[in-house]
Amino acid sequence: MSAPAPAMFSPAAREMIQQLGLTRGRANQEEFAVFLESLARENSNIIVVTSDSRGSGKLGPFAKSLPRQLVEVGIAEQNLVGITAGLAACGKKSFGVSPACFLTARSLEQIKNDICYSNVPAVVVGISAGVSYGALGTTHHSLHDFAALRAIHNITLVAPADNFETRGAVLAAAKAVTPTYLRFGKAAMLDLHAPNACFEPGRAIPVRSGSDLAFIASGETVVHCLLAAGFLETKGLHCRVLSMHTVRPLDEAALHQAARECRAIISVEEHSIHGGLGEACAASLMQSGLHPAFRIVGIPDEDTVTGSQADIFRHYGLSMEGLSDLTLKMLG
Amino acid sequence: MASQNDMSPPAWSDSQLALKSIHLRKMTLEAIFEAGAGHTGGGLSCIDILNVLYNRVLKVSPENFDSPGRDHYVQSKGHSVEALYVVLADRGFFPVADLKSLCHYQSHYVGHPTRKIHGIEMNTGALGHGLPICVGMALAAQMDGLGARVFTLLGDGELAEGSNWEAAMAASHHKLDNLVAIIDHNTLQISGHTRDVCSNEPLDEKWRAFGWEVRVVDGHDIGALSTALTQRSTGPVPVCVIANTIKGKGVSFMENVAQWHHGVPSPEEYQKAQNELSAAETRIREVMA
Numbered sequence: 237m238s239a240p241a242p243a244m245f246s247p248a249a250r251e252m253i254q255q256l257g258l259t260r261g262r263a264n265q266e267e268f269a270v271f272l273e274s275l276a277r278e279n280s281n282i283i284v285v286t287s288d289s290r291g292s293g294k295l296g297p298f299a300k301s302l303p304r305q306l307v308e309v310g311i312a313e314q315n316l317v318g319i320t321a322g323l324a325a326c327g328k329k330s331f332g333v334s335p336a337c338f339l340t341a342r343s344l345e346q347i348k349n350d351i352c353y354s355n356v357p358a359v360v361v362g363i364s365a366g367v368s369y370g371a372l373g374t375t376h377h378s379l380h381d382f383a384a385l386r387a388i389h390n391i392t393l394v395a396p397a398d399n400f401e402t403r404g405a406v407l408a409a410a411k412a413v414t415p416t417y418l419r420f421g422k423a424a425m426l427d428l429h430a431p432n433a434c435f436e437p438g439r440a441i442p443v444r445s446g447s448d449l450a451f452i453a454s455g456e457t458v459v460h461c462l463l464a465a466g467f468l469e470t471k472g473l474h475c476r477v478l479s480m481h482t483v484r485p486l487d488e489a490a491l492h493q494a495a496r497e498c499r500a501i502i503s504v505e506e507h508s509i510h511g512g513l514g515e516a517c518a519a520s521l522m523q524s525g526l527h528p529a530f531r532i533v534g535i536p537d538e539d540t541v542t543g544s545q546a547d548i549f550r551h552y553g554l555s556m557e558g559l560s561d562l563t564l565k566m567l568g
Numbered sequence: 569m570a571s572q573n574d575m576s577p578p579a580w581s582d583s584q585l586a587l588k589s590i591h592l593r594k595m596t597l598e599a600i601f602e603a604g605a606g607h608t609g610g611g612l613s614c615i616d617i618l619n620v621l622y623n624r625v626l627k628v629s630p631e632n633f634d635s636p637g638r639d640h641y642v643q644s645k646g647h648s649v650e651a652l653y654v655v656l657a658d659r660g661f662f663p664v665a666d667l668k669s670l671c672h673y674q675s676h677y678v679g680h681p682t683r684k685i686h687g688i689e690m691n692t693g694a695l696g697h698g699l700p701i702c703v704g705m706a707l708a709a710q711m712d713g714l715g716a717r718v719f720t721l722l723g724d725g726e727l728a729e730g731s732n733w734e735a736a737m738a739a740s741h742h743k744l745d746n747l748v749a750i751i752d753h754n755t756l757q758i759s760g761h762t763r764d765v766c767s768n769e770p771l772d773e774k775w776r777a778f779g780w781e782v783r784v785v786d787g788h789d790i791g792a793l794s795t796a797l798t799q800r801s802t803g804p805v806p807v808c809v810i811a812n813t814i815k816g817k818g819v820s821f822m823e824n825v826a827q828w829h830h831g832v833p834s835p836e837e838y839q840k841a842q843n844e845l846s847a848a849e850t851r852i853r854e855v856m857a
Contacts, residue, residue: 283711285704307707307742315700315734322704325690327636328711330704345694346731350701354683354691 244423244546245463249556252466258426258459261399265363265420269294271403272331275410276305282410283307283323287316287334292422293363295333313338317346317360324351324358329410336362336378336419337369344384351415352388358416359409365395365419366456366506367535370544378419379535383511385417386484392437393484395419395455395506398428401481404435412437421456421506423545428459428479438482440490446474449563450494453504454480454513457533457554461504464559471560473567483513488520495521500529500566504554509534529566533559575627575638582790583856588658589619589790590849593818594842595654595667601838603650603670605679609815609828611651613754613787614721617811618655620793621719630661633687637714640705642690644698645723645752646680647830653677653685661687696729698722699749703735706747706806719748719797725757727768733778740779743804748797749780751808752787754815758829775808787811819844 245253261267276282276298285307290299299306307323309316313334320332332339339362340347351358362381369376385393392412396402402420409416416437428443435441443458444465451461458479465475476498478490483505494501501521503514514532521530533553541551549555553562580588592615600606621641622628628638643652650670657664662685669675676684680693690701698720709716722732739747751771759765768774772782781801785792796809815829816822819841822831833841 283708304711309734309738310741312731312734312738314696314731315703315738318697318700318731318735319704319707319738321690322701322706323708324704325701326640326705326708326712328708346697346700349691349694350697 244549246555246557249463252463252556253426256462256466258428261425261427263422263424264396264399264402265422266294267399267402268361268406268418268420269298271406273298273301275406276302279329280305281327281329283328283330285309285316285320285323285330285332287311287313289334289363292335293333313343314346317343318350320358320360321346321350321354321356324356325354329357331359331361333361333363335376336365336381337376340378340381340384347385348388352391355390355414357413360415360417362417362419364422366421367540367545367548368422370548371542373542374540377540379508379540380511381419382483382507382513386511386516391415391417391484392482393417393419394437394482396481397455397458397479398425400427400429400433401435401441401479405437405481408435408437419455423456425456426459428462438485438487440487441479441481443477443479444475446476447497448473448475448567449500449502450476450478450498451502451504451559452478452480452491452494452513452517454483455506457504457506460549460555460559463556464563467556467560468563471564473563475563480513483516486516486520491517491520492524492526495526495528498528502531502533502559502562504533504559506554507534509536531562531566533562575629575632575635577623577626580623583852585619585623585790587849587852588623589616590818590845590852592619592651592654592658594845595658596651597833597838597841599650599654599667599670601833602668604832605671606650606832607647607830608832609756609822609825610645610648610723610752610754612817612819612822613813613815614645614648614752615651615817616788616790617721617750617752617793618651620790620797622655622659624794625797626719630659630686636712637716639716640689640702640718642698642702642705642720643681643692644695644720645726646693649679649681652681656685656687695723695726696731699732699735702747703739703742703744706739706744707742709746710744717746717748719750721750721752723757724751724753724755724768724771725762725765727751728766736775736778736780739806744806745801745804747806749806749808751810752813753810754813756815756824756826756829758826760826771810779805780808781805782808782810784810784812787813788817818848
């Protein structure tokens, strides 16, 4: 089996977590399962479809308590998405749950046609997304999902940064009348937001203010940006952190405001540097005539290094140290 | 909500439906000829199936198409959309005159089914999608206890798509006795005979092995189709109707010729085809008289 996974955060990063007073929550996919079960208890129209994925999706308790609201289809992701679409077409609020790597590659045609082209309000839930599966390798990574799905015109793409955003995204998806893709990881998250924070699809959440540089990040990378901003504060630099949880539609207003008010922007995502949040930001900025110093941090265009999610993040600079170093280089 | 009786199809005799089939074939050819595009052979092979479904079996009507208790039909072999549009127009879902815009610039009448057209349940056209969708619909109907049945039509060449067999397994596992998969078994696909491209025979044994109740019928026999599509399964299992059909049925020079898969007739061929169908129409009328 794989080597023991090292901690996601370095000793210095752990110290910064303490300084910032961040508390530990659940893995987002676990929070999804717990929260969806609470919604489903009140709404029998909510149906979950799984492809032998209830274990990884933490949906065992849901299956036990609401067996009539969970449909198991076996290891058959194309079928899972088609069934999810058929349920939605008949008035069910269906959530098709499967590892993101298979769901958004093998069943891309079903997402494109059965859900999006037919425009049914189904929810596609990619679990263990990005490099959550770490050393299991590229077969189990989803570094293409934003790129593939961003080119489909009517689907909302959300990668929550913490449990609060996860609950907000699930609630919004349950109410949505158009297709949604939710992207969750399997690592425990830190709670990032103030109690008065507000989640709305397509509206970035400010996590920290600053005007020297803005980190525009999605999903499980947001916390690393926040830690980097905390570290850079000790160097006299004030960095903004925006949680751009919705990759499509992009909150262009928040992005453009950051470009006008900050000297530089770094986009950060657990995705290929091609076709994801960074390129969406770059296209929007270019077409708006805004040209801040700009870098995309993600998984580069190469055979992904072997290792745990923590190893991979650290290797490619998706860490407090990596992001701080890049910021210092960019700001001279 | 409307009662199921309100959604019942009109009462037609077998002879009247046979006559209607010829009329629908003529309309299909006209739509394809005027559009200059379409899937002629498969449309003509499945006309009798669609005719029986919409005019005898399905509890669905233009007025009650939004009713949750209606029967559902999803055309998995979406390329035969011209035949479906024609049957829906004839059934009153939209004006027949709309067919003149088929495949035209900015028309809603796309070359594969879309929900923009009244009467179309789901957008299809990529093969291997209809059956999984119908499994979801049949599950929803069972959950809601509305008694609705769900039908899909697949091409026999389409069965090479693996997603069909994923859905076939799931349908029997979930005991979907309200689901009917109809195979338009015309034995031809775009490149030639299905048995030569990638054989899927014996079809009946395959579906039985997947836990389905199988009914093999002449896909141009109105009475046999009606019985096979109307009767519910004898156990808690889905039903597969293998309808043995002839690609290009009704037009002598199109029958069993693979090139008519998406061939569009020339003006001379079109006229010849219409004449043949008119002659067949006359023969049925004489028998009826």
